[in-house]
Amino acid sequence: MKSIAFGQYYPADSLVHRIDPRAKVILTILYIVCTFLCKNVLAFAALLLSAILLTIFSKVPLRMILRSLRPLIIILAFTSLINVFMTKGEHLLTPNWSIPLWGSHAWNIRIYAEGLWNALFMILRIVVLLIGTSVLLSYTTTPIALTDALERLMKPLKLIRVPVHDIAMMTTIALRFIPTLMEETQRIMNAQKARGADFTSGGLIRRAKSLLPVLIPLLVSAFNRAYELAAAMECRCYHGGKGKTKMKILHLRFGDVFAVILIIAFGVGIVFLNRSGFYYTMK
Amino acid sequence: MAEPFIHAENLAFTYKGSGGTDDIPALKNVTLDIQKGEFVAVLGHNGSGKSTFAKLLNLILEPTSGKLTVAGFDLCNKDMSEEDLIALRRCVGMVFQNPDNQLVATIVEDDVAFGPENLGVPMPELRERVENALATVGMSEFAEQEPHHLSGGQKQRVAIAGILAMHPECLVLDEATAMLDPVGRKEVLDTVRRLNREDGMTVIHITHYMNEAAYADRIVVINDGTILMQGTPDEVFSRRDELRAVGLEVPQCAELIHRLRKIGIPLEEGNISSIEGCAELILRSFKKEGAANG
Numbered sequence: 001m002k003s004i005a006f007g008q009y010y011p012a013d014s015l016v017h018r019i020d021p022r023a024k025v026i027l028t029i030l031y032i033v034c035t036f037l038c039k040n041v042l043a044f045a046a047l048l049l050s051a052i053l054l055t056i057f058s059k060v061p062l063r064m065i066l067r068s069l070r071p072l073i074i075i076l077a078f079t080s081l082i083n084v085f086m087t088k089g090e091h092l093l094t095p096n097w098s099i100p101l102w103g104s105h106a107w108n109i110r111i112y113a114e115g116l117w118n119a120l121f122m123i124l125r126i127v128v129l130l131i132g133t134s135v136l137l138s139y140t141t142t143p144i145a146l147t148d149a150l151e152r153l154m155k156p157l158k159l160i161r162v163p164v165h166d167i168a169m170m171t172t173i174a175l176r177f178i179p180t181l182m183e184e185t186q187r188i189m190n191a192q193k194a195r196g197a198d199f200t201s202g203g204l205i206r207r208a209k210s211l212l213p214v215l216i217p218l219l220v221s222a223f224n225r226a227y228e229l230a231a232a233m234e235c236r237c238y239h240g241g242k243g244k245t246k247m248k249i250l251h252l253r254f255g256d257v258f259a260v261i262l263i264i265a266f267g268v269g270i271v272f273l274n275r276s277g278f279y280y281t282m283k
Numbered sequence: 284m285a286e287p288f289i290h291a292e293n294l295a296f297t298y299k300g301s302g303g304t305d306d307i308p309a310l311k312n313v314t315l316d317i318q319k320g321e322f323v324a325v326l327g328h329n330g331s332g333k334s335t336f337a338k339l340l341n342l343i344l345e346p347t348s349g350k351l352t353v354a355g356f357d358l359c360n361k362d363m364s365e366e367d368l369i370a371l372r373r374c375v376g377m378v379f380q381n382p383d384n385q386l387v388a389t390i391v392e393d394d395v396a397f398g399p400e401n402l403g404v405p406m407p408e409l410r411e412r413v414e415n416a417l418a419t420v421g422m423s424e425f426a427e428q429e430p431h432h433l434s435g436g437q438k439q440r441v442a443i444a445g446i447l448a449m450h451p452e453c454l455v456l457d458e459a460t461a462m463l464d465p466v467g468r469k470e471v472l473d474t475v476r477r478l479n480r481e482d483g484m485t486v487i488h489i490t491h492y493m494n495e496a497a498y499a500d501r502i503v504v505i506n507d508g509t510i511l512m513q514g515t516p517d518e519v520f521s522r523r524d525e526l527r528a529v530g531l532e533v534p535q536c537a538e539l540i541h542r543l544r545k546i547g548i549p550l551e552e553g554n555i556s557s558i559e560g561c562a563e564l565i566l567r568s569f570k571k572e573g574a575a576n577g
Contacts, residue, residue: 142389143389144388144389144390144393172387172388172389173387175389176386176387176388176389176430179429179431180383180431183431225381225383225384228379228381228384228385229384229385229387231338231343231379232377232379232384232385232387232442233387233397234343234372235341235343235372235376235377235379235446236372236387236397236398236401236445236446236449237369237372237373237398237401237402237449238397238401239365239369239401243403244400244401244403245399245400245403245404245405245406245409246400246406247392247393247396247399247400247406247409247410247413248393248396249406
């Protein structure tokens with residue numbers, strides 16, 4: 001249980017890892033906008049290229065990224081099928097196929113070139129969206145740096161009385177206790193197994209029920225931990241965010257600003273590529 | 284003598300019962316002075332009230348009656364200002380039993396910084412405090428580790444560093460060694476003893492391990508919410524039968540001296556709280572016997 005890695009953080013020293021987490025949050029949002037701006041072949045080619053470059057710069061192994069794409073296969077297949085069969089365009093590729101259904105109803109299959117393009121574009125968009133966000137955030141930013149960045153970025157919300165500091169503190173504590181509670185779960189499960197509990201056989205409902213004797217002690221212990229932690233935090237003079245200083249102050253460096261400028265330029269570039277009218281432009 | 288660092292007079296605390304349950308008096312009539320720089324061990328078995336006493340010292344619990352002053356703060360004053368409360372808690376640092384439940388951050392140095400950050404210590408000094416605190420407990424090389432990768436003793440040392448970074452005057456260990464293995468216990472105790480000897484830190488060590496109490500300047504035995512006896516380790520351990528009656532075992536070496544006396548071997552009074560001291564007593568007795576027999 002020593003190697004619990006929560007989140008998907010991949011520790012490495014890369015250009016992407018070194019970007020300020022606040023800048024990374026902004027970059028991610030801008031990158032998502034870019035993926036939705038793309039409309040034609042050139043733009044998508046540029047987008048794909050950017051995702052490949054990003055992956056190379058991040059030093060995250062390709063197989064890790066591909067593995068994270070696996071659960072997407074169903075969604076990808078579904079969206080492409082819908083796009084292939086439902087898009088109407090001008091370049092019909094199929095003869096007049098029709099499948100009789102019931103009565104006088106029939107399904108006329110019409111596949112247009114536009115449909116194939118749209119399907120390809122949608123796949124690219126979803127894949128790049130996932131690669132972009134995971135490489136920019138989850139693989140290269142520790143959860144704690146992310147929490148910190150979000151606290152700072154949401155600071156203006158304090159004006160409308162959003163308890164930004166408290167939310168960040170709660171998130172930090174939650175992250176801190178994930179491995180502790182996982183270890184505890186394992187310990188309780190082992191204790192129950194030693195007394196003959198069976199967690200692996202039976203149907204879904206039976207298995208869910210067999211987890212109940214694990215969840216109750218876990219919950220009780222979590223509450224006890226919370227009480228003790230609260231006392232320990234009080235002992236360490238915690239009194240909310242008021243007057244609190246920070247040891248780790250984030251400094252925006254030139255590189256961070258440059259990265260943001262670069263991605264804005266990339267977005268503008270995509271808009272121009274869209275207008276080039278090259279080959280096929282998505283509606 | 285100067286004003287004591289901690290002064291308790293007829294101090295009492297009662298856990299208020301809720302619903303149908305009765306009030307539980309945990310501490311009654313405790314009168315005790317602790318001087319600055321002293322290393323005091325508070326002994327007692329489970330439910331004796333020793334932990335309650337610790338929690339009163341920095342107002343995690345509020346005294347029910349009696350008098351309690353700590354570092355010049357009157358803890359029975361019901362409307363203590365928040366600034367005073369924070370100043371008191373900075374001054375009296377508390378380390379609890381379960382290291383897992385005291386660490387707040389996911390990285391060791393961030394956790395040590397938590398206390399001083401709350402106190403509003405500004406930056407270059409903050410970093411310096413964290414580094415010094417980690418060096419004091421010998422955990423510098425683990426500064427960037429995640430706490431859940433550390434052993435119990437190491438985690439507890441990080442917790443102590445987190446308190447030290449607030450620059451307290453007094454360290455209260457509330458059964459801080461109870462969950463540790465022998466190695467971890469030794470790590471923590473060595474750290475605390477060094478702090479007491481070298482930096483003059485007042486240490487109050489709440490424990491039920493007699494061996495650990497042997498290192499203290501003074502032992503206070505609490506039973507059933509009152510002080511049963513107090514004195515140097517040698518004085519306390521020589522009252523073995525009284526301790527046994529309340530469910531406490533003296534260290535093995537003190538037990539040995541007791542039994543030797545019981546079977547009629549004459550042993551002088553002396554240092555019975557350490558193995559070396561006991562060995563010397565027994566040796567001296569042999570020598571005397573040897574001299575008597577010619």
